[in-house]
Amino acid sequence: MTDRLTPEQRHAVMAAIHGKGTKPEVIVRRFLWHRGYRYRLNHKFLPGKPDVVLRKYRTCIFVNGCFWHGHEGCKLYSVPKTNTEFWQKKVQRNKERDAEVLKQITEMGWHSIVIWECQLKPNCRETTLQYLDYTLNLFFLRDQHRVVDYEIGEGYVTEAAEDIMPFE
Ligand SMILES: [Zn+2]
Numbered sequence: 001m002t003d004r005l006t007p008e009q010r011h012a013v014m015a016a017i018h019g020k021g022t023k024p025e026v027i028v029r030r031f032l033w034h035r036g037y038r039y040r041l042n043h044k045f046l047p048g049k050p051d052v053v054l055r056k057y058r059t060c061i062f063v064n065g066c067f068w069h070g071h072e073g074c075k076l077y078s079v080p081k082t083n084t085e086f087w088q089k090k091v092q093r094n095k096e097r098d099a100e101v102l103k104q105i106t107e108m109g110w111h112s113i114v115i116w117e118c119q120l121k122p123n124c125r126e127t128t129l130q131y132l133d134y135t136l137n138l139f140f141l142r143d144q145h146r147v148v149d150y151e152i153g154e155g156y157v158t159e160a161a162e163d164i165m166p167f168e
Helices: 007-018 023-034 084-107 125-152 154-167
Strands: 052-054 059-064 111-116
Touching (some): 023 052, 023 059, 059 084, 059 125, 111 125
Parallel strands (some): 059 111
Antiparallel strands (some): 052 059
């Protein structure tokens, strides 16, 4: 196969394949920024290099492409007719890795939110983003409440400290 792309086109294609700075993530980041959320990108100390890390909310956000991450029951996830087994295995591995990453984040006492590419399509984007905003505030309020609980029960104090330390 000959390569007929200009360097710029090739860069765009590679960026799309590797999922860096692709549109769905940009939509989420732009929304959060305008709502006054401040975040980090692809934080290297957190499992799975989350797309957005909101420290104050102890939350990692993953913006998942429906095909690569195997969004069940989604129109954007249909296994190609050729090399079917190859693609199925590949997507299955991604799904297993995703599940492991979410488990690790939970074990650290952090929250994670997965937003699917299809949930950011123009017809449902607004609802998805409003729900994201709502969920983040819910997490924040719950965590505030939890800190109060820890102060009451002596045995929990160290546990709360362990949660926070790896990220300081
Ligand atoms: Zn989907």
